[in-house]
Ligand code: HEC
């Protein structure tokens with residue numbers, strides 16, 4: 001009897017003990033849940049009211065200080081990797097052959113490596129490509145060039161309409177676009193959901209019978225980038241007098257398919273000064289190239305590598321310091337890969353080195369082709385004799401540029417970029433064979449001398465650019481018109497009151 005009693009007591013004590021522990025754990029869980037909820041509420045408790053077309057990143061920043069302060073770190077220009085990073089690097093100085101490849105086009109005047117998003121507007125003010133406009137109807141570039149520069153773009157498109165936005169000179173909209181790439185470009189102000197703010201991407205989907213609203217959440221984490229990091233051209237036939245921003249995706253997104261599209265509509269970006277070839281300028285088909293790589297195939301998005309999660313003071317959020325992932329391998333790569341940081345960087349550099357080895361050779365061949373074609377014209381070649389050759393130059397340089405301008409492409413999709421460069425090499429050599437035959441026919445039966453383009457200055461002189469004038473026009477613009485644009489912005493924004501909750 002005595003034994004049974006003590007057994008029961010022991011059992012009761014055990015039940016009591018287990019219950020105490022269980023209640024304690026449940027309490028802990030509940031407290032952690034409410035704490036998280038409080039955290040979440042803290043994060044999303046709006047301090048100010050953000051209206052649907054608010055372009056000022058600082059105003060959004062009042063509600064989302066962590067995202068804003070990390071976004072603002074894109075101002076940092078200190079990081080350089082082997083080939084990329086956020087520093088200001090004069091690419092024409094690094095590689096003067098680019099000047100010859102782009103002879104007759106704005107990029108031969110000035111081309112710097114891309115920097116962080118916060119710099120987007122000041123960089124387009126400063127580049128010689130936008131010239132030195134003196135008033136709203138002056139300058140070499142159309143208003144369309146503002147499209148990828150920041151959140152005043154969706155604001156203004158909403159106010160005046162899309163076609164009206166693209167209309168006129170770049171300088172005509174200079175007083176309107178001021179806030180650099182930011183919140184409104186990627187987010188809906190009310191729901192904070194990711195949103196496509198640029199019509200060209202929506203329209204390209206529509207022409208292919210797709211509705212971008214049906215994209216998955218993971219796809220949206222790349223599509224927000226594809227609003228700008230894509231190939232595009234200005235369609236001047238869609239609406240009379242409007243260079244309408246259009247993505248050339250109707251036949252597909254590979255180098256060959258976009259080239260076939262451009263050929264079918266007889267489109268050229270410019271006529272090359274030396275060879276007179278009808279050229280294409282690849283813009284930055286970053287998204288298209290990414291889609292062909294292993295990471296995209298495995299469902300990894302741009303944001304996974306360029307906007308990884310970050311924790312500050314116990315709060316987890318999306319790091320808005322969009323930059324080279326090599327400045328943050330731990331969060332960008334090591335969440336999926338267990339190799340150490342140096343090994344992963346080496347993997348990136350290996351791919352880039354190998355691609356760039358052949359890209360360099362292709363570049364040299366195309367420089368030669370332009371110079372040889374110039375000589376052929378001088379020796380009296382006819383349009384008919386040159387037609388095929390000029391197509392080869394167009395097609396090989398398009399492939400070179402598709403590879404070079406798809407920033408990050410050598411890592412995003414090394415096999416595809418390697419393939420595109422190989423086809424470029426073949427076409428360039430085909431063209432040069434035809435050129436050699438033609439030159440011989442015209443009485444020139446020896447190699448054509450390679451120009452002395454050892455520096456940017458020499459190369460710009462070789463193609464006949466008046467750099468002094470370009471520089472002084474730019475200085476005048478910065479002293480006269482630009483201050484007016486800044487005053488217009490200040491006056492406009494002074495009338496928008498910020499409503500605190
Ligand atoms: C698997 C990770 C990964 C994914 C996914 C990815 N990137 Fe990258 N990206 C990189 C790496 C690594 C580099 C090379 C950085 C370097 O060389 O410093 C790079 C380079 C870049 C660069 C040039 C950076 C610079 O400093 O100039 C841009 C722009 C870029 N990526 C945009 C994108 C876009 C847009 C997408 C989606 C369409 C994307 N990336 C998807 C890892 C990724």
Ligand code: HEC
Nearest residue numbers: 057060061064067068071181182183186221224303317318
């Ligand atoms: C280039 C596009 C882009 C820009 C610009 C951008 N965001 Fe985001 N933002 C994202 C992406 C991608 C996510 C991740 C969304 C997801 O997966 O649901 C995100 C997530 C967020 C979230 C959700 C919480 C979190 O941290 O994950 C908030 C809040 C946010 N962003 C605020 C901002 C603010 C404020 C700005 C301007 C200072 C801004 N974003 C600019 C792309 C952008």
Ligand code: HEC
Nearest residue numbers: 085086114115116119120123148185224225228302306323
């Ligand atoms: C509204 C247009 C726009 C959107 C949206 C956009 N970008 Fe960019 N991006 C640019 C421009 C323009 C630059 C070059 C800015 C400069 O050099 O001043 C740039 C530069 C970059 C760089 C180079 C930064 C550096 O420090 O080297 C990276 C990386 C990049 N973008 C990745 C992305 C990713 C990833 C997304 C999507 C999450 C994205 N971008 C969305 C327009 C955009």
Ligand code: HEC
Nearest residue numbers: 294295298300304305325332333335336337344347348414
């Ligand atoms: C969200 C997960 C994820 C992230 C983030 C990620 N990767 Fe990957 N990576 C993968 C997957 C999945 C594969 C395909 C291999 C497989 O399926 O086993 C891959 C493949 C690779 C490969 C082999 C590709 C080839 O060319 O054959 C390299 C190199 C690589 N990743 C490097 C990186 C680097 C560097 C980063 C950071 C900038 C990174 N990855 C970020 C998931 C990721």
